[in-house]
Amino acid sequence: MNVPQEEIHGRWRRVREEMADAGVDVLVTGASAQMEFRGALRYLANYVLPVFEEYLVLPLTGAVALFTHDAAGADYAARYGATDEVRIVPGHEYNSDPGRCVAEYVRSFGPGRVGLAGQAGLSANFYLSLLRHLGGVAPVDFTPRMNRVRRVQSPLEIRLSEAAVRLNEETFRHYLQFVGPGRRELDAIAAASRFAAEAGAEELYWMAASGPLPRLAYLADARQRGHVWCGGDYHTIVLEHSAEGGYFGETTHLISLGDPDPRYVRAFAAVGEAQRAAAARIRPGATVGELADAAEAVLIERGYARPRGAGEPPAAIGHGQGADVWEFPRIVSGDATPIEPGMRFNIHPLAVLEDGARITSCDCHIATQDGSRRLSTLPYEIAVV
Incomplete structure (x- = not known):
């Protein structure tokens, strides 16, 4: 079943309300293919995470972007997902520097406070790469607030x-x-x-x-x-x-x-x-x-x-x-x-x-x-x- 766009947009709205309350300008999340963590991408993008770790950026204002591992994932997201943009992590960077392209998109929104949700489902490899390309400024932990949004079902x-x-x-x-x-x-x-x-x-x-x-x-x-x-x-x-x-x-x-x-x-x-x-x-x-x-x-x-x-x-x-x-x-x-x-x-x-x-x-x-x-x-x- 494709979750309707208006339902996904309602979820974005609730998350953005929490972001505004926390003073977070851009939120980064994502997951690897673990049954207790990958739901973040289904919840925010109606995207079924198949195997590889993939990421999503949700700004307080601006386009929500999904970063997939490959063209197959990008094609699926374009057909059935619910984001504003779909990008592919460059193949030569996926293992060595997966956070570079995500950080580049985050920085495109200008200086501001970055939040990170779902750390337990993300690799240290991604986190350290993201941190490096954000200039060493650690994102704030947005996971408790994300959990608060998700635990009350529509x-x-x-x-x-x-x-x-x-x-x-x-x-x-x-x-x-x-x-x-x-x-x-x-x-x-x-x-x-x-x-x-x-x-x-x-x-x-x-x-x-x-x-x-x-x-x-x-x-x-x-x-x-x-x-x-x-x-x-x-x-x-x-x-x-x-x-x-x-x-x-x-x-x-x-x-x-x-x-x-x-x-x-x-x-x-x-x-x-x-x-x-x-x-x-x-x-x-x-x-x-x-x-x-x-x-x-x-x-x-x-x-x-x-x-x-x-x-x-x-x-x-x-x-x-x-x-x-x-x-x-x-x-x-x-x-x-x-x-x-x-x-x-x-x-x-x-x-x-x-x-x-x-x-x-x-x-x-x-x-x-x-x-x-x-x-x-x-x-x-x-x-x-």
């Missing part, structure tokens, strides 16, 4: 989030028909991946783990194991595929091949109770940390977590999501970020059992004017096949 973004969660859940339901004794885990993932692609998924991200204990594992682990299911197995599956407009959804669930152990049924129910307790705290004026505190209190009371010791850092129980698979806010105790309508929350607390089982699921919500709306529709119970 009405269109909320619809895209709804569609992404729906696609992941539909893929999960399709996946279940390939799960059973004698069947191969990787074959089920392959079949469901085709379903997701045909349903409009852009990027596919799976986690999968099977065996006598519920746990989480990366897909690379599943490829090494080549697991064939048998009765009594437990299977934890994570789907975080992107759909229309590049927006991600998340479905995390536990599947039992046969009747599940009552201990795991109770633990999964406690996770659902913790999710509902967290969701009940989503309202304007509350803080993100209150969600984590509510979920953690349930798990401690039910015996699946222990109180933190003095100085022990809290664990996150979820995060935001949008054009990146992981976005702020990080749902963690002590986070004072105020909740606003339009904020997205993926809530996935973890229950840990004495036998080593680790049980979780994901519940997606969007903050509203008076509370929250649940985007997920799966029941708060283990799926039994």
